[in-house]
Structure formats: structure tokens, C-alpha cells
Amino acid sequence: MIRPRIFLKIFLSTVVLIAVTGLAATWLATRTVRDSVETETRERLRAQVDILCTLLATSPPTERNDVLQARIHALGARTSMRITLIRGDGRVLADSHRDPATMDDHAERAEIRASRDSPFGESSRQSQTLGQRMIYVARMVGSETAPKFFVRGSQPLLNLDTRLADLRVTVLGAVGFAMLLGLLGALFVARRVSAPLRAVSEAAAAIAEGDFARRAPVTTNDEIGDVGHSFNAMAARLEEEVTTIRRDQRELRSILRGMVEGVLAIDTEERVVLMNEAACEILDIAEEDAAKRPIGEAIRVPAVLATLAAAVKKQKEQTSKVRLPRGAIDRIVKLHASPLLGDDGAARGAVIVLEDVTERERVESMRRDFIANASHELKTPIASVRGMVETILDDEAMDLEVRERFLGRVLKQTHRLGDIVQEMLALSRLETQGARLATEAFDARVALREVVEDAAPLAGEHAVKLSSSLPDEACPVLAEPEALRRIVGNLIDNAINYSSQGSQVEVHARAQGEELVIEVSDDGPGIPTEKHDRIFERFYRVDEGRSREVGGTGLGLAIVKHLVQALDGRIELESAPGQGSTFRVTLPMA
Ligand code: ADP
Numbered sequence: 001m002i003r004p005r006i007f008l009k010i011f012l013s014t015v016v017l018i019a020v021t022g023l024a025a026t027w028l029a030t031r032t033v034r035d036s037v038e039t040e041t042r043e044r045l046r047a048q049v050d051i052l053c054t055l056l057a058t059s060p061p062t063e064r065n066d067v068l069q070a071r072i073h074a075l076g077a078r079t080s081m082r083i084t085l086i087r088g089d090g091r092v093l094a095d096s097h098r099d100p101a102t103m104d105d106h107a108e109r110a111e112i113r114a115s116r117d118s119p120f121g122e123s124s125r126q127s128q129t130l131g132q133r134m135i136y137v138a139r140m141v142g143s144e145t146a147p148k149f150f151v152r153g154s155q156p157l158l159n160l161d162t163r164l165a166d167l168r169v170t171v172l173g174a175v176g177f178a179m180l181l182g183l184l185g186a187l188f189v190a191r192r193v194s195a196p197l198r199a200v201s202e203a204a205a206a207i208a209e210g211d212f213a214r215r216a217p218v219t220t221n222d223e224i225g226d227v228g229h230s231f232n233a234m235a236a237r238l239e240e241e242v243t244t245i246r247r248d249q250r251e252l253r254s255i256l257r258g259m260v261e262g263v264l265a266i267d268t269e270e271r272v273v274l275m276n277e278a279a280c281e282i283l284d285i286a287e288e289d290a291a292k293r294p295i296g297e298a299i300r301v302p303a304v305l306a307t308l309a310a311a312v313k314k315q316k317e318q319t320s321k322v323r324l325p326r327g328a329i330d331r332i333v334k335l336h337a338s339p340l341l342g343d344d345g346a347a348r349g350a351v352i353v354l355e356d357v358t359e360r361e362r363v364e365s366m367r368r369d370f371i372a373n374a375s376h377e378l379k380t381p382i383a384s385v386r387g388m389v390e391t392i393l394d395d396e397a398m399d400l401e402v403r404e405r406f407l408g409r410v411l412k413q414t415h416r417l418g419d420i421v422q423e424m425l426a427l428s429r430l431e432t433q434g435a436r437l438a439t440e441a442f443d444a445r446v447a448l449r450e451v452v453e454d455a456a457p458l459a460g461e462h463a464v465k466l467s468s469s470l471p472d473e474a475c476p477v478l479a480e481p482e483a484l485r486r487i488v489g490n491l492i493d494n495a496i497n498y499s500s501q502g503s504q505v506e507v508h509a510r511a512q513g514e515e516l517v518i519e520v521s522d523d524g525p526g527i528p529t530e531k532h533d534r535i536f537e538r539f540y541r542v543d544e545g546r547s548r549e550v551g552g553t554g555l556g557l558a559i560v561k562h563l564v565q566a567l568d569g570r571i572e573l574e575s576a577p578g579q580g581s582t583f584r585v586t587l588p589m590a
Contacts, residue, residue, distance in 0.1 A: 006197075007190035014182030022175035029167050037160050038124070038135060045137035046120055048079055049153040053139045060141060060148045061085060061093050064101070069094045082154045086112060086138075088147035111138040112150055124157075132156035196224045200231050212239040262333075262354035265340065266308060268347060270295050282324070282333055282354045304335060304352060311337035311350045321357075332358045373539040377420050377554065381413040388413075416551055423555040427538065430562040437480040437566045441590030444477040444509060444516055445470045447484050452507055455492045459505065464496045464522075468507040475509060476590040477516045483563045484587070490556045491520035491583045497550035498543070498581075499524030515586050523580035532573050536561040 052075070061068050068085070076083045076096020083096040090107025092100040106112055115121030115138040127134040134154050142148035196219060203216040215235055218228035256263055262279030266272055272290045280287050283299055290298035296305060303322035310318045317338045324331045337352040388406045392398060398406075452468045459466035477484070488507065495505040499522045508519045527535060527542050534540045539554035541547040547554060560583075564571045568588055575581035 006194050007186055010189050011183055011186035014186055015179055018175055018178045018182055022171055022178070026168055026171045029171060030164050033163060033167060034157075034160060037157055037163070041135045041155050041157060042122065042137060045081065045135060045153040045155055046139075048081055049120070049137050049139045049151050052083065052151045052153070053141050056085070056149065056151065057141050062087065064091075064093050069100065072096050079153075080155070082134075084152040084154070086150040086152060088142055088149055093149070106150075106152075109136070109138075109152075111136040111152060112140075114138070115140045115150060116144050116147065127154075127156070133160070192220070193224060196220060196228055200228055203231065203235065207235055207238065212242050260356070262356075263351065264299075264304075264354070265349060265351040266295050267349040270312075270349075272298050273349065274351075278356075279354055282331070282356055284324075284326070304354070307335045307337045308350050308352050311339050311352070312347070315339045315347065329358070331356060332361050370538060373554075374420075374424060377539065378417065381417045381420070385410050385413045385417075412551075416553075419551070420553045420555070423553045423559060427555055427559050427562065430559065430566060437483050437563075439478045439480055439567060441476050441478055442481055444475040444479070444484065444518070444587075447481050448488060448507060448509055448518065451485050451488045451492060454489065455496065458493060459496050462496050462499070463501040464499055464503050464505055466492070466496065466505045466507075468509075470507075470509050471511060475511055475516050478588050478590040479567045479569075483567060487560050487563050487585060488518060488520065490560050491585075494552075494556060495520055495522035495524065495581070495583075497552065498522070498546060511589060512586075514589055516589050518585045518587070519582050520585075521580060521582040526577045526579045526581055527573065527575040528577050529575075532575070535573060536571075 072083050072085055072094040073096050081096075083094075084092060084103075084106070085094040086106045087093050090105040090112070092103040092106055094100055095103060110123040110125075111121040113121065114123065119139065121138040121140075122136065124133060124135045126132070134156050136152060136154040138150050138152040140147050140150050196216075200216040203214050206214040212235070215232045216228045218225050218232070220228075256274070256276035259276060259278055262282040263274065263276045264272065264279045264283075265274040271292055271294055273292070275287055275290050277287070280290070283301060283304070285298065295308065299305060301322065301324065303320055307318050307320050317336065319337075320335045322333050322335060324333055334355040334357045335352055336355065337350055339350050340348040342348045388410050392403055392406055448468065448470055452466060455466060492505065492507060499505060503523050505520070505522045508521070510517050525543070531542055535542065536557045538558040540557075541552065541554050546552075561571055564585055564587075570586045572584045572586075573581065574584065
């Protein structure tokens with residue numbers, strides 16, 4: 001591609017140069033040759049005319065006569081010059097080439113007139129007789145006012161045109177030869193210049209296609225070689241920069257991918273230029289749907305758009321919080337938008353970080369609820385203890401029997417306080433540990449029998465019939481014995497406490513596949529279905545009065561749920577008002 005263009009440029013400029021030089025040379029040579037021929041002819045004519053004048057001055061001719069004509073004719077033949085002898089009044093007396101009788105008066109010929117006031121009169125003109133350009137040189141003999149005669153010599157500019165034509169042919173031949181040399185030179189230079197340039201151009205095209213390791217071969221040590229060296233240095237620098245940019249991009253992408261927070265950036269035209277997976281997940285959109293699109297089209301969350309717009313408009317960081325509906329629970333997302341500035345301080349767009357604070361807010365609200373609930377739970381027995389102790393202290397004359405009854409209630413409240421504190425500690429341990437319990441394989445039937453036996457006195461107290469049906473063969477369960485006892489014990493206690501006298505409470509265990517299913521059922525009041533979800537929450541009570549009556553802390557089922565989860569198990573409730581309750585615990589078997 002390059003070669004014809006470079007070749008043509010070099011060749012055409014050479015041709016123009018040679019042509020101009022050739023023309024100038026021809027013109028100059030023609031002028032020089034013509035001038036020298038004319039000068040030479042004139043000089044010769046002058047010399048010969050001068051000699052003739054000198055010879056004729058001794059006996060100046062006055063009339064035409066044959067002798068004179070013959071002599072002039074013979075002289076003309078010998079000198080190869082046309083000689084005309086003219087009397088002072090202009091009459092032609094003799095002429096070497098023509099009959100003077102046929103010739104008109106010559107007094108007004110330019111050369112004759114000019115010879116009157118200067119040694120030689122000269123002129124040159126086309127001769128009608130000979131059809132050639134002639135040089136005329138005349139000399140006067142006599143005085144200006146009384147000229148005796150004029151001798152005129154003339155000669156054609158012989159062979160001038162032929163010589164000039166020869167000269168032109170020679171010059172044109174030289175020009176043609178120079179042009180041929182120019183063509184070869186242009187071809188050679190074009191090849192030398194274009195081959196390395198083409199290599200550079202191909203390397204540049206390859207780099208443009210993404211082959212950053214490509215280099216141009218440098219074969220010469222001249223300016224073109226320098227171009228190749230510079231190009232290769234530039235390519236190396238470019239490769240280095242691109243590698244760095246790609247590495248930075250990869251790192252940035254993996255950082256963004258690994259981030260829990262969503263990150264979204266827009267450019268000055270408010271198009272999405274960056275969006276990580278977390279942002280897609282939080283905003284519930286696909287990355288490919290958002291990339292490069294105007295933010296207003298890609299994202300339909302007004303708060304996100306408004307926060308970004310404010311950051312861009314005010315060129316200041318902006319924060320806000322938004323609630324995004326997601327399934328059953330809303331998601332709470334904290335937005336933190338900052339303007340993006342280039343190195344020159346000019347606005348480049350904005351970036352927004354989306355932080356999902358749902359869990360943090362939930363934990364925070366749980367913590368607040370817990371503190372409120374815990375202080376409420378503790379406040380009641382403390383107030384009751386304080387009231388009773390103050391009454392005892394105030395009333396010195398109190399009956400011993402009344403006092404003992406009061407002290408008995410104080411003791412009961414302190415036990416209750418102790419229970420609450422212990423259960424709160426147990427729950428907090430389970431929650432903060434969040435870890436699993438150290439499990440071991442053991443026969444669940446042994447633990448279950450023990451728990452049922454331990455609950456027998458409570459069952460007796462409430463006149464509730466407590467029974468168990470356990471498998472005949474061993475039930476090796478993978479659990480922590482104390483945790484299992486506490487789970488089942490708690491469920492049995494609740495079943496007894498919330499059932500009325502004469503009710504039935506049954507503990508049933510069976511192996512089911514790889515799992516052990518333990519059910520604690522009662523035929524007590526049952527629990528409304530809409531409360532099943534909340535029953536395992538801390539301090540949640542279906543029947544507030546009954547719970548306090550039986551000394552409940554409101555934490556029992558919360559502890560049970562955490563223990564079951566810590567043992568990799570599940571707990572389900574089947575219950576309806578008036579139809580009793582069944583708590584089903586499923587644990588992995590060993
Ligand atoms: P509490 O200390 O009040 O018993 P729990 O967490 O053990 O707290 O139980 C939560 C609530 O669930 C109780 O207050 C009670 O209203 C209800 N409950 C638990 N077990 C039963 C059951 N077997 N029958 C009816 N209601 C129950």
C-alpha cells in the first residue's frame with residue numbers, strides 16, 4: 001500500500017526536477033549558442049568589410065560597371081559573404097549575389113543609416129531573397145555629411161537552427177537518461193523506505209488488534225531505523241502500561257467481586273460504567289442489563305438515583321438509607337455516594353456504595369428489644385422482692401405466719417430472678433458462640449429416660465400423666481448429652497406446665513432414615529397457627545398470665561431452638577387451639 005504512493009511521490013518529484021532542469025538547460029544552451037554564432041559572424045563581417053573599405057578608399061567607385069561587379073562577385077565567392085557596394089546617395093553599385101540593376105535604393109536600410117554615425121552599422125533580419133536570417137554589417141567611407149560610398153557585408157546565420165536542433169536532441173537525450181536513472185532511484189529508495197515502514201505499519205496494526213507483544217523488525221541504521229527503534233520503545237511502553245492497567249483492572253474486579261457492599265459507578269453522562277455482583281444482587285438487576293446504560297433507565301430505585309444526583313450536583317458525599325422490598329422481609333440498604341474527580345480536579349461521574357444493613361439493623365433492634373424485655377422481666381420480680389422486704393421491715397409487729405409467707409414469696413421471686421439470669425446467660429452464650437456444640441455418639445434412649453424420670457415430680461404436682469414410648473433397639477444419636485436433655489426437658493416442662501390437670505404428655509422417639517425424631521406431645525390448650533413462627537422468639541409468650549403463673553421466663557423455647565440448631569437438627573411445631581401441641585425435634589443419628 002505504501003510502496004506505490006512513496007514510489008510515485010519520489011518518482012514524480014524526480015521527473016519534475018529533471019524536466020525543469022532540462023528545459024532550463026536547453027533554453028540557456030540555445031541562447032548561448034545563438035549569441036556566440038551571431039557574435040562570431042558579426043566579428044568576421046566587420047573585419048572583412050573593414051578590409052574592403054580600406055582597399056576601395058584609394059579609388060572610390062562612383063558608377064555601376066561590369067568590372068566592378070565582376071570583382072565584387074569574385075570577392076563574395078571567396079569570402080562566402082554577400083558584398084554590396086552602395087554609393088553615398090544609396091544607389092547600389094555592385095552586389096556579389098545579385099544584379100545591382102534590379103536592386104532598389106539602399107540609403108534607408110537600417111545598417112546603412114546606422115553606419116553614418118558609428119564605425120559599423122549593423123542589423124539582422126529575415127532575408128526575403130534567401131529565406132534565412134541574415135546579419136548585415138555596413139561601413140561608410142567619407143564624411144557623415146558627404147559619404148562617398150558604403151560597403152555592406154552580410155551573411156546568413158548558417159546552420160544555427162540545425163545546431164540548435166542537435167543541441168536540443170542531446171539535452172533531451174540526457175534528460176531521458178536522467179529520468180530513467182530517477183525511476184530506478186525512486187524504485188530503490190521507495191523499496192528501502194517502504195519495506196521497513198510497512199513492517200512498522202503492520203506491527204502497529206497488530207498492536208491495534210490487541211497483540212501488544214508485537215515489535216517491528218529494525219534492519220537499517222538510518223532515520224527509518226530510528227523510527228523502528230522509537231516505535232518499538234513506544235510499543236514496549238504501551239505493553240507495560242496495558243499490562244499494568246489490565247492487572248489493576250483484574251485486581252479491582254476481584255476486589256469488587258469479593259465485596260459484600262454493592263458498588264456502582266456512573267460517568268459524566270450518567271451511564272453505568274461499573275457495577276459489581278453485590279450491587280446487582282441488592283438492586284435485583286442483571287449486570288448486562290445495566291452496563292453502559294443511562295442510570296435512570298437501568299435502575300428503578302428513586303433513592304439511589306437521588307443520592308447519586310445529589311453527589312454529582314453538590315460535588316459532595318451523600319448518605320441515605322432505603323428500604324427495598326425483597327420477598328417477605330424488606331431489605332434495608334445504606335447508600336453512600338461520592339463524586340468522582342479526575343487528576344485535574346474535573347468531575348468524572350460518581351460512585352455509590354450500597355451496604356445491606358438489614359441484618360445489622362435486625363440485630364440492633366433485637367438487642368434493643370432484648371434489653372427492654374430483659375429489664376422488664378427483671379424489674380417485675382425485683383420490684384416484688386423490694387415491696388415485700390419493705391413491708392416486712394416496716395411492719396415490726398407482723399405476724400410470724402404472714403412474715404413467713406412473705407419471705408416464702410421473696411424466696412420464690414429470687415429463684416425466678418436466678419432462673420431468668422441463668423437462662424439469659426445460656427441464651428447469650430449460645431447466640432454469641434454461634435458455634436456448634438461438641439457432639440458425641442450415644443444412645444438417646446438413656447438420656448430421654450432420665451429426662452422423663454426427672455420430670456415425673458412436676459407431672460405429679462400438676463396431676464398430668466407423663467409417659468414415653470422409646471424404640472427397643474439403641475438409638476445412637478450424634479449430639480451433646482446435656483443439650484439433648486435440656487431440649488427435651490424444656491419441652492416436657494412446658495407440656496406439663498401449660499396442660500390442665502389430668503392431661504396426657506407423651507415423649508415418643510423413633511429412628512427415621514438417618515435421623516432420630518423425638519416428639520413431645522400434650523393434649524393441652526394448643527397454640528394458634530399464626531403464633532407458631534414467633535413461639536421460639538425470646539420473651540414471647542402465648543399466654544402471658546399462665547407463663548408467669550408457672551414461673552416461665554419466656555426464654556425456654558428460644559434456648560431449645562438454638563440448641564437444636566447447634567446440633568444440626570430441626571424443630572417443628574404441630575398445634576392448634578384445643579387440639580394439644582406436638583413439638584418435633586429431628587437430630588442426626590450417629
Ligand atoms: P415460658 O417460659 O413462658 O414457658 P417458653 O419459651 O418456654 O416460655 O414458651 C413460650 C410460650 O409458648 C409460652 O409462654 C407459652 O405460652 C407457649 N407454650 C410453650 N409450650 C407450650 C405448650 N406445650 N402448650 C401450649 N403453649 C405452650
